Amino acid sequence: MKIFRLTTDNHMVIVSFMPAVADNLFRALADPTRRALFERLARDGEQTVHALTGPSGVSQPAVSKHLVILKRARLVHPRRHGRETHYSARPQALTPLVDWMSLYGAFWRDRFDHLETLLNRMDK
Amino acid sequence: MTDTPASTHSLVIEREFPHAPEKIWRALTESNLIQQWLMENDFEPKVGHTFNLRMPPVQGWNGVIDGEVLTVEPQRVLSYTWGSMGLKSVVTFTLTATATGTQLRMEQSGFPSTESASYKGASYGWHAFLSKLDQVVGGLK
Numbered sequence: 001m002k003i004f005r006l007t008t009d010n011h012m013v014i015v016s017f018m019p020a021v022a023d024n025l026f027r028a029l030a031d032p033t034r035r036a037l038f039e040r041l042a043r044d045g046e047q048t049v050h051a052l053t054g055p056s057g058v059s060q061p062a063v064s065k066h067l068v069i070l071k072r073a074r075l076v077h078p079r080r081h082g083r084e085t086h087y088s089a090r091p092q093a094l095t096p097l098v099d100w101m102s103l104y105g106a107f108w109r110d111r112f113d114h115l116e117t118l119l120n121r122m123d124k
Numbered sequence: 125m126t127d128t129p130a131s132t133h134s135l136v137i138e139r140e141f142p143h144a145p146e147k148i149w150r151a152l153t154e155s156n157l158i159q160q161w162l163m164e165n166d167f168e169p170k171v172g173h174t175f176n177l178r179m180p181p182v183q184g185w186n187g188v189i190d191g192e193v194l195t196v197e198p199q200r201v202l203s204y205t206w207g208s209m210g211l212k213s214v215v216t217f218t219l220t221a222t223a224t225g226t227q228l229r230m231e232q233s234g235f236p237s238t239e240s241a242s243y244k245g246a247s248y249g250w251h252a253f254l255s256k257l258d259q260v261v262g263g264l265k
Contacts, residue, residue: 108137108230114161115228118151119143 025093028073033058034066038075041089048084134233142225145199152202152217163189169196175204191215206232 028034037052049067053060067087070076074093079086141148151157153169163177170193177189194214195203203216213234220227 104135104232105137108135108232111162112137112139112228112230115148115151116139116141118157118161119141119147122147122151122157123143 024069024073025075028069028075031066031069033062034070037063037066038070038089041076041087042091046079046086046088048086050084052087134231137230138227140222140225140227145219145221145226148219148226148228149199149202153196167191167193169193169198169202171196 029038040052040055041047049060049064052067053063058066067076067078071078071087075090076087077090079088151161153167155165155167158165158167163179165175165177167173167175167177173193175191175193177191179187188208190207191204193202193204195201195216199219201216201218203214206213206215211234213232216231216233218229218231220229
């Protein structure tokens with residue numbers, strides 16, 4: 001996952017994501033059924049479409065369709081075995097979300113600078 | 125499924141200021157002072173008080189953070205919830221007097237972790253917010 005960081009003065013950080021990758025990721029995670037499928041794979045490990053269909057409450061074609069979208073976002077990895085495809089979760093694809101923390105890190109450091117300025121001003 | 129408790133990450137920022145805890149406490153809790161270093165707000169240091177922090181809106185994000193005061197221990201601990209765009213976290217300030225001033229620790233907890241992959245709500249907003257990130261950060265001045 002590509003994240004560009006440009007540090008400017010005063011600890012400001014500008015972050016932008018590769019649009020296509022981010023679009024796919026956020027679109028994939030916007031749907032509760034897909035989040036549930038992804039979480040299940042992350043929790044229980046590799047599974048076939050057939051195994052995933054049972055508890056999901058949606059039809060097999062619908063599950064397949066959701067998996068395509070998850071695959072496009074690189075959230076799941078397909079592995080062909082015989083006549084079936086086994087899917088596993090790729091949690092590392094979530095890096096942009098975890099990088100939310102980096103954003104807030106920059107945000108708070110910047111705010112602390114402002115706080116310091118304010119505290120000095122309050123002395124007078 | 126997305127409402128189950130998730131394992132989460134915390135962000136910690138610490139800095140020592142050459143100022144007394146009393147003064148830092150004021151800057152953390154008085155609305156007009158908060159506005160000068162953090163954001164516009166209607167904050168009150170009362171447990172249960174709900175408030176907004178506001179920054180200039182950008183396309184796709186209204187610039188509003190929703191908060192509720194959780195802990196008020198004068199000159200020691202202040203914490204409140206921090207909700208925005210489907211991500212709810214908790215911000216906790218801890219003040220510790222030192223020989224030369226005050227150690228201020230800010231912990232923001234509740235960031236989703238890679239392991240849990242659990243997101244609160246967030247059926248919208250991530251993309252809108254993140255794609256406008258540079259504007260948001262740039263608009264903080």
